[in-house]
Amino acid sequence: MQLIKPNTNIDFVGKRKLAFFVSIALILIGIASLIVKGGPNYGIDFAGGTLVQVKFTEPTDAATIKGALKDLDLGNPVVQSFGEDQNEFLIRVERTTGELQGLSTQIQSTLEKTFKKGQVDIRRVEMVGPQVGKDLRSKGLKAIFYAMLGILVYVSWRFEFRFAVGAIVALMHDVIITLGAFSVFNKEIDLPIIAAFLAIIGYSLNDTIIVYDRIRENLGKHNKEDFSFIVNRSVNETLSRTLLTSGTTLLVILALFILGGGVIHNFAFAMLVGVVIGTYSSIFVASPILILWQKKSKARTS
Amino acid sequence: MSKSLKFRSVLVLLCLLLSVFAIAPTLLRNSLPQWWLDAFDPIHLGLDLQGGMHLVLGVDVDKAVESRIDTIIDQIEAQLREKDIVFKRVERRQGDRLVVLVYDKAEGAKVDALMADEFPSMEGETFTGSGGYIEKNYRLSDKEIENIKDYAVRQALETLRNRVDQFGVSEPTLQRQSDNRILIQLPGVEDPERAISLLGKTARLEFKIVDENANIQDALAGKLPPGTQLLYERNVNRKTGSESETPLVVKDKTVLTGDLLADANVRIDTRFNEPYVAIEFNSVGAKRFDQITAANVGKRMAIVLDDTVYSAPVIRERISGGSAQISGAFTSQEATDLAIVLRAGSLPAPVKILENRTVGPSLGQDSIDRGIRSIWVGAVLVILAMIIYYQMSGVVAVIALSLNLVFIAAMLAMFGATLTLPGLAGIVLTIGMAVDANVLIFERVREEVRLGRAPKLALDSGYSKAFLTIIDANLTTLLAALVLFQFGTGPVRGFAVTLSIGIIASLFTAIFVSRLIFDFYLKGRDIKRLSI
Numbered sequence: 001m002q003l004i005k006p007n008t009n010i011d012f013v014g015k016r017k018l019a020f021f022v023s024i025a026l027i028l029i030g031i032a033s034l035i036v037k038g039g040p041n042y043g044i045d046f047a048g049g050t051l052v053q054v055k056f057t058e059p060t061d062a063a064t065i066k067g068a069l070k071d072l073d074l075g076n077p078v079v080q081s082f083g084e085d086q087n088e089f090l091i092r093v094e095r096t097t098g099e100l101q102g103l104s105t106q107i108q109s110t111l112e113k114t115f116k117k118g119q120v121d122i123r124r125v126e127m128v129g130p131q132v133g134k135d136l137r138s139k140g141l142k143a144i145f146y147a148m149l150g151i152l153v154y155v156s157w158r159f160e161f162r163f164a165v166g167a168i169v170a171l172m173h174d175v176i177i178t179l180g181a182f183s184v185f186n187k188e189i190d191l192p193i194i195a196a197f198l199a200i201i202g203y204s205l206n207d208t209i210i211v212y213d214r215i216r217e218n219l220g221k222h223n224k225e226d227f228s229f230i231v232n233r234s235v236n237e238t239l240s241r242t243l244l245t246s247g248t249t250l251l252v253i254l255a256l257f258i259l260g261g262g263v264i265h266n267f268a269f270a271m272l273v274g275v276v277i278g279t280y281s282s283i284f285v286a287s288p289i290l291i292l293w294q295k296k297s298k299a300r301t302s
Numbered sequence: 303m304s305k306s307l308k309f310r311s312v313l314v315l316l317c318l319l320l321s322v323f324a325i326a327p328t329l330l331r332n333s334l335p336q337w338w339l340d341a342f343d344p345i346h347l348g349l350d351l352q353g354g355m356h357l358v359l360g361v362d363v364d365k366a367v368e369s370r371i372d373t374i375i376d377q378i379e380a381q382l383r384e385k386d387i388v389f390k391r392v393e394r395r396q397g398d399r400l401v402v403l404v405y406d407k408a409e410g411a412k413v414d415a416l417m418a419d420e421f422p423s424m425e426g427e428t429f430t431g432s433g434g435y436i437e438k439n440y441r442l443s444d445k446e447i448e449n450i451k452d453y454a455v456r457q458a459l460e461t462l463r464n465r466v467d468q469f470g471v472s473e474p475t476l477q478r479q480s481d482n483r484i485l486i487q488l489p490g491v492e493d494p495e496r497a498i499s500l501l502g503k504t505a506r507l508e509f510k511i512v513d514e515n516a517n518i519q520d521a522l523a524g525k526l527p528p529g530t531q532l533l534y535e536r537n538v539n540r541k542t543g544s545e546s547e548t549p550l551v552v553k554d555k556t557v558l559t560g561d562l563l564a565d566a567n568v569r570i571d572t573r574f575n576e577p578y579v580a581i582e583f584n585s586v587g588a589k590r591f592d593q594i595t596a597a598n599v600g601k602r603m604a605i606v607l608d609d610t611v612y613s614a615p616v617i618r619e620r621i622s623g624g625s626a627q628i629s630g631a632f633t634s635q636e637a638t639d640l641a642i643v644l645r646a647g648s649l650p651a652p653v654k655i656l657e658n659r660t661v662g663p664s665l666g667q668d669s670i671d672r673g674i675r676s677i678w679v680g681a682v683l684v685i686l687a688m689i690i691y692y693q694m695s696g697v698v699a700v701i702a703l704s705l706n707l708v709f710i711a712a713m714l715a716m717f718g719a720t721l722t723l724p725g726l727a728g729i730v731l732t733i734g735m736a737v738d739a740n741v742l743i744f745e746r747v748r749e750e751v752r753l754g755r756a757p758k759l760a761l762d763s764g765y766s767k768a769f770l771t772i773i774d775a776n777l778t779t780l781l782a783a784l785v786l787f788q789f790g791t792g793p794v795r796g797f798a799v800t801l802s803i804g805i806i807a808s809l810f811t812a813i814f815v816s817r818l819i820f821d822f823y824l825k826g827r828d829i830k831r832l833s834i
Contacts, residue, residue: 123665129656143789202779249734252680261672
């Protein structure tokens with residue numbers, strides 16, 4: 001079976017202006033959403049706070065739970081449903097002070113007044129102090145920074161510096177758009193999301209490098225051709241592989257997204273957005289940047 | 303060629319055999335002989351999968367420095383009195399500073415001489431304070447402060463380890479981290495609240511003499527006689543179980559501390575049929591207890607634990623046996639836990655819970671089930687896609703993929719790595735990405751076939767052309783995974799682990815194993831058309 005016929009020649013490079021606008025638009029939407037919502041929507045890992053996951057034997061709704069917790073002095077707890085059935089909920093409280101130490105027993109006994117005894121199961125409690133949250137945040141940012149730096153060095157070594165710049169621009173493009181998508185869809189950024197970001201970086205880079213590899217090979221083979229022709233040809237030659245690998249990766253991510261359960265859900269969402277954007281960026285961002293760089297340096301020499 | 307084929311087959315078979323040995327204890331824990339279980343541990347599950355508690359405690363090391371200064375103050379006061387040096391008072395300022403107030407320079411010089419003799423490590427400075435006093439300031443050297451802080455964390459770790467041991471959790475982890483933090487992991491802990499109260503308690507046991515002359519009303523209004531402090535006594539109503547507090551003025555000076563305990567045990571008081579904690583002093587403690595009780599007959603002695611008075615019995619007579627009891631209408635669990643913390647010793651400084659992640663066992667099992675289901679569904683989808691797209695060659699890729707999964711599980715078991723929920727996601731992701739290497743190879747082979755090459759030649763050049771690309775692409779992903787391992791914590795680290803292991807295993811299976819299968823297939827056959 002073949003998805004892409006041999007000698008297919010789609011003019012990707014010619015559409016780079018359109019792609020440029022699409023990318024800028026996606027980035028701007030994300031940034032606008034981030035500004036309107038006052039920065040990224042951090043989960044308790046990074047913002048600090050307390051999270052309690054409760055499972056009920058029978059379906060209920062967030063308003064009932066919030067009502068039941070009214071008498072507890074919890075500040076302004078956020079209650080949201082978790083997973084596909086309407087019987088599991090997350091209760092998030094901002095404070096982390098010592099008096100919240102007995103929080104889960106307090107919540108259990110308070111909920112058992114409204115619901116019946118034995119119907120309330122506290123399945124998970126996570127409390128992160130503000131200092132730890134700050135540390136985790138800086139660690140996460142550092143991780144992304146060092147990953148990018150390492151990639152810059154490796155790609156410069158294996159290819160050329162301009163390839164490395166193209167790869168890094170594509171990666172930042174992917175991470176910023178995924179971050180924007182999280183803001184637009186009101187999803188919380190937690191520790192596993194940082195892992196997802198790094199996986200996206202790894203994946204998107206993988207994709208980019210395979211196209212670059214072909215460009216390098218074709219540069220040696222067709223050294224008389226125009227550079228943008230070579231780039232376009234290389235993208236086309238690797239297109240079949242790009243689509244198939246993205247396809248299988250998306251299949252397993254969809255499996256995770258649908259079947260993985262609450263904790264994995266946001267992680268899979270990030271990967272879903274990231275893999276689609278990462279595939280797009282290695283074709284429409286990483287490669288055209290090489291052409292842009294080439295034109296700039298040509299203009300400079302002449 | 304055939305020799306190399308044999309060699310490569312043996313290598314792959316050996317890897318497979320070793321893997322099966324390594325995985326067996328995870329799958330069939332109960333039906334294997336003991337030597338097998340001794341050789342390979344089952345795959346270690348993270349707290350998010352098996353349920354349990356992850357705590358990060360911060361040791362308040364500044365408090366340790368303060369209490370060191372307070373001890374020095376006690377010693378200096380005694381020495382100054384002994385040597386008849388006239389001074390107004392000695393006090394602690396700004397946490398790490400000790401100030402002796404004297405009336406004139408001559409006495410100041412004597413204080414300096416004393417300090418140089420007794421505490422040479424302290425750095426001195428002199429100021430003229432208000433009201434004509436001379437302030438002799440002394441502070442601990444930075445190195446000394448570092449030492450005190452370091453010792454406090456080490457001591458806290460030791461004490462917490464003792465408490466955890468007595469609490470009875472299998473395979474607990476206690477680790478010192480940077481910034482005076484201590485990481486504690488308690489797998490499968492059943493009563494998280496109890497664990498927190500047991501670990502978070504400073505358990506500083508002090509005995510203080512009650513100041514019977516002080517006026518409670520004045521004390522509550524903030525007017526305390528010098529050298530005393532206001533504490534609250536905890537009262538439990540035996541009938542209703544409700545708690546109340548009564549104020550009590552005690553002398554500042556601690557006459558005896560829990561450091562001198564030899565043992566603590568739960569006993570039952572036959573009068574109320576309720577538990578109390580019987581404590582026994584060591585020989586030094588017993589002697590001091592004897593002296594104190596002898597000197598204070600008729601007065602009340604407050605038994606203070608972490609600044610709460612548990613009881614304040616009247617000393618009726620001199621007590622020389624070296625034993626005492628702490629009662630306070632405890633439940634039997636409270637009494638048991640109190641005995642545990644007293645036996646394990648007090649923390650040198652208070653601890654604060656900075657991070658607490660507790661996962662119940664039911665959620666952990668749920669996550670495992672969902673993770674495994676995602677792996678199966680993902681794998682089946684990828685298998686179908688590969689076979690439809692590449693036919694026979696797709697089957698080869700699928701065999702490589704299955705081996706890949708076996709190797710990942712085996713490496714997790716052999717390296718003693720911890721499998722977490724994000725780690726499971728990492729495995730699922732690896733399935734999707736592992737076939738990439740085969741896709742790259744197969745696409746190259748197709749190109750070669752299109753150029754009219756014979757199957758064997760097409761395979762040869764396909765593999766060799768794709769090889770460097772695959773290495774480049776995977777090494778960069780590995781780079782990202784290693785960075786994640788370096789900076790990640792807990793479950794996220796598990797993701798980095800499975801991703802790295804997955805990449806290494808997939809390189810082996812997709813390049814080496816799949817090639818071997820093709821070579822076997824082509825050996826001695828005259829294949830005209832490759833099913834790819």
